[in-house]
Amino acid sequence: MCWFRADLVAAAVVALAAATATASAAPAEAVLATSAATPSAPPAAATSAAHCSLSDLEKQLSGIEIYLPGSDQFTQYSARWSNVGAPIVNVTVLPATENDVVQIVSFANKCNIPFLAYNGVHGSITTLGRMSWGIDINLSLLSGITIAADGQTATIAGGTNSKVVVDTLWAAGKQTVTGTCECVSYMGPALGGGHGWLQGRHGLVADQWVSMNIVLANGTLTTIDANSDLWWAVRGAGHNFGIVTSVTVKIYPRVYTNWAIETITFTGDKVKAVYQAINDYLLRNGTQPVDVTNWSYWFNDPAVDPNGPVIQLYIIQEGVTAVDPTYTQPFHALGPVSVVPDNGTYLDLAGWVGITLASPPCQKAGLANPRFPIYLRSYNATAQQAVYSAFAAATNASSPFANSLFMFEGYPTEGVRAVDPDSSAYAFRTDNDLLIAPLIQYTPAGPDLDRQAEQLGNQLRNILLAGSGSAQLNTYVNYAYGDEQPQAWYGYDQWRLDRLKALKAKYDPHNRFGFYAPVV
Numbered sequence: 001m002c003w004f005r006a007d008l009v010a011a012a013v014v015a016l017a018a019a020t021a022t023a024s025a026a027p028a029e030a031v032l033a034t035s036a037a038t039p040s041a042p043p044a045a046a047t048s049a050a051h052c053s054l055s056d057l058e059k060q061l062s063g064i065e066i067y068l069p070g071s072d073q074f075t076q077y078s079a080r081w082s083n084v085g086a087p088i089v090n091v092t093v094l095p096a097t098e099n100d101v102v103q104i105v106s107f108a109n110k111c112n113i114p115f116l117a118y119n120g121v122h123g124s125i126t127t128l129g130r131m132s133w134g135i136d137i138n139l140s141l142l143s144g145i146t147i148a149a150d151g152q153t154a155t156i157a158g159g160t161n162s163k164v165v166v167d168t169l170w171a172a173g174k175q176t177v178t179g180t181c182e183c184v185s186y187m188g189p190a191l192g193g194g195h196g197w198l199q200g201r202h203g204l205v206a207d208q209w210v211s212m213n214i215v216l217a218n219g220t221l222t223t224i225d226a227n228s229d230l231w232w233a234v235r236g237a238g239h240n241f242g243i244v245t246s247v248t249v250k251i252y253p254r255v256y257t258n259w260a261i262e263t264i265t266f267t268g269d270k271v272k273a274v275y276q277a278i279n280d281y282l283l284r285n286g287t288q289p290v291d292v293t294n295w296s297y298w299f300n301d302p303a304v305d306p307n308g309p310v311i312q313l314y315i316i317q318e319g320v321t322a323v324d325p326t327y328t329q330p331f332h333a334l335g336p337v338s339v340v341p342d343n344g345t346y347l348d349l350a351g352w353v354g355i356t357l358a359s360p361p362c363q364k365a366g367l368a369n370p371r372f373p374i375y376l377r378s379y380n381a382t383a384q385q386a387v388y389s390a391f392a393a394a395t396n397a398s399s400p401f402a403n404s405l406f407m408f409e410g411y412p413t414e415g416v417r418a419v420d421p422d423s424s425a426y427a428f429r430t431d432n433d434l435l436i437a438p439l440i441q442y443t444p445a446g447p448d449l450d451r452q453a454e455q456l457g458n459q460l461r462n463i464l465l466a467g468s469g470s471a472q473l474n475t476y477v478n479y480a481y482g483d484e485q486p487q488a489w490y491g492y493d494q495w496r497l498d499r500l501k502a503l504k505a506k507y508d509p510h511n512r513f514g515f516y517a518p519v520v
């Protein structure tokens with residue numbers, strides 16, 4: 001099937017052909033731009049270098065959609081979740097098969113055109129902004145999950161949404177570790193390790209992998225598993241090494257149907273006491289119970305607290321219809337504004353913490369959403385109070401950042417720590433009890449405001465770093481802002497970056513996969 005816009009593709013044929021005739025990136029750029037503006041350019045030029053035309057590419061593909069600027073689909077499909085440091089593309093291509101991905105990558109390399117996989121488009125690291133033109137490879141047609149006959153594994157296509165994985169497995173009485181948010185892809189989080197509700201039991205999302213099909217930088221489709229030297233790298237630094245077209249993962253029988261939550265809301269004056277209590281009763285020196293997750297958010301809700309952001313604590317427990325009072329009583333004793341218990345199933349979790357398909361964080365609303373993450377072992381109540389004051393001041397009602405959200409995610413870590421820390425590029429297995437990040441949300445209004453947001457985000461993160469007693473900033477690459485050093489994404493042991501660089505030299509010497517948290 002061919003759903004591409006014939007008129008626009010004809011123009012692109014001309015543009016790319018002319019560009020290829022000179023075999024250089026710069027003219028290609030200029031001509032591609034012209035093509036979008038003047039779709040009636042003479043087709044004659046196409047004959048000079050037919051091997052580099054979009055229509056030639058199209059002939060090699062099984063069924064494909066190609067959209068250029070000017071089409072509604074291009075506008076809709078190139079929209080992203082965060083609009084600061086976002087990539088710029090000039091054509092959207094939707095491969096329908098693994099071989100289509102091979103053809104697109106080979107074509108792009110031959111024509112010297114940059115390309116980037118677009119999946120759930122929640123990637124927000126500002127290094128993506130280094131992509132100033134090129135091809136958006138929209139993976140949405142590569143969607144689906146197949147459970148193996150023996151029920152031990154499932155194979156997930158590279159563009160499958162997280163919710164599709166969760167729902168399909170649940171219906172079959174199965175589970176695996178996935179990210180928590182319904183609108184994010186399965187693969188996006190996993191390439192950086194991947195945090196999710198079930199990581200306390202089974203480890204990170206990438207820890208579940210058995211094998212994968214991946215299109216390498218040179219356009220070769222290959223299947224890799226633990227016998228490949230690339231296996232270490234794709235689990236934590238995967239964005240740098242290829243386009244994953246499918247992955248086979250371990251799945252588990254669904255043991256617990258029930259889940260329960262208590263949402264406990266506090267006014268800001270309680271900040272110190274709340275985080276001291278989380279340390280004492282929940283984190284417990286890295287011995288957080290495997291069935292318990294605690295998250296908290298800070299955000300402005302003047303109806304509840306007109307003086308500053310509220311503190312909303314979520315204590316979630318697996319296998320029960322009400323959260324064990326051992327975990328909740330210490331917080332009730334602190335005088336919260338409200339306590340709201342709820343219960344349901346695993347499928348309700350995203351709704352409870354506001355990350356379903358319909359929730360605000362899943363919408364592409366034209367906003368800038370940079371995060372400034374830091375991993376911590378436990379809370380420093382004094383630093384929590386200091387960072388609260390700074391956050392409150394900077395996000396007051398008249399601030400452009402008033403809708404910002406401070407996220408404190410305390411997933412259980414037992415399963416993550418059970419995996420040898422040296423066995424994957426994910427570097428922070430023993431230091432990741434808490435994943436903390438201010439998300440500075442604003443309506444983009446130019447570089448000055450971007451700089452203010454960057455300053456604020458780093459100021460807040462630095463307060464937490466100072467309170468940690470360590471000089472070393474550990475971050476989650478998938479939340480990173482983009483101004484961190486690669487060590488903060490991939491670890492401070494010299495051998496880690498050396499190994500990543502050596503693998504880059506072998507598998508991606510031209511750094512085609514160099515836009516998302518680049519290793520080199």
Ligand SMILES: Cc1cc2nc3c(=O)[nH]c(=O)nc-3n(C[C@H](O)[C@H](O)[C@H](O)COP(=O)(O)OP(=O)(O)OC[C@H]3O[C@@H](n4cnc5c(N)ncnc54)[C@H](O)[C@@H]3O)c2cc1C
Pocket residue numbers: 081116117118119120121122123124139158159178179180181183184185186187188189190191192193194195196238239242243244245355361362478479516
């Ligand atoms: C609301 C929200 C909730 C989140 N929840 C979680 C969570 O629960 N757990 C967690 O770990 N993280 C979470 N994150 C962070 C998340 O891991 C990153 O934002 C991730 O980059 C999103 O992936 P995506 O596919 O949506 O984005 P995209 O922007 O489409 O992808 C990000 C990058 O990944 C690469 N990529 C994507 N697909 C492929 C592929 N098939 N092959 C090769 N490369 C590919 C590309 O380099 C791309 O630029 C969340 C983020 C948001 C905004």
Ligand SMILES: *[C@@H]1O[C@H](CO)[C@@H](O)[C@H](O)[C@H]1NC(C)=O
Pocket residue numbers: 028029030031032033034036088089090132133134
């Ligand atoms: C790509 O798109 C950008 C933004 O629209 C534009 O500035 C640039 O000229 C385009 N490049 C090509 C090659 O079309």
Ligand SMILES: *[C@@H]1O[C@H](CO)[C@@H](O)[C@H](O)[C@H]1NC(C)=O
Pocket residue numbers: 076077078079094118119120121138139140141
């Ligand atoms: C990818 O294409 C699908 C249509 O198959 C569309 O719904 C989606 O918005 C596109 N995603 C991106 C990130 O362009």
Ligand SMILES: *[C@@H]1O[C@H](CO)[C@@H](O)[C@H](O)[C@H]1NC(C)=O
Pocket residue numbers: 284285
């Ligand atoms: C936590 O660990 C520290 C250092 O190992 C120790 O001093 C402290 O007593 C422990 N606290 C609890 C509550 O176990």
Ligand SMILES: *[C@@H]1O[C@H](CO)[C@@H](O)[C@H](O)[C@H]1NC(C)=O
Pocket residue numbers: 278281282283284285286287288289292293294315327409410411412413432433434
């Ligand atoms: C809260 O999160 C921390 C960090 O992961 C963890 O140590 C603690 O056990 C959690 N508490 C609960 C009740 O989940």
Ligand SMILES: *[C@@H]1O[C@H](CO)[C@@H](O)[C@H](O)[C@H]1NC(C)=O
Pocket residue numbers: 257258259321343344345
């Ligand atoms: C919620 O708890 C009640 C009371 O224990 C129970 O009857 C009900 O089945 C639970 N709901 C779900 C969806 O588990």
Ligand SMILES: *[C@@H]1O[C@H](CO)[C@@H](O)[C@H](O)[C@H]1NC(C)=O
Pocket residue numbers: 393394395396397398399400401
């Ligand atoms: C409100 O926020 C703005 C922008 O962050 C800041 O400049 C201003 O000083 C803040 N006002 C108060 C009273 O804190």
Ligand SMILES: *[C@@H]1O[C@H](CO)[C@@H](O)[C@H](O)[C@H]1NC(C)=O
Pocket residue numbers: 380381382383463466467468469
């Ligand atoms: C907690 O943070 C404060 C403020 O940054 C700092 O002075 C103190 O040393 C920190 N405590 C620990 C145990 O690191």
Ligand SMILES: *[C@@H]1O[C@H](CO)[C@@H](O)[C@H](O)[C@H]1NC(C)=O
Pocket residue numbers: 216218219220506507
């Ligand atoms: C592509 O790169 C891989 C890994 O370096 C290599 O094994 C393969 O032979 C290359 N393919 C081609 C066609 O060069």
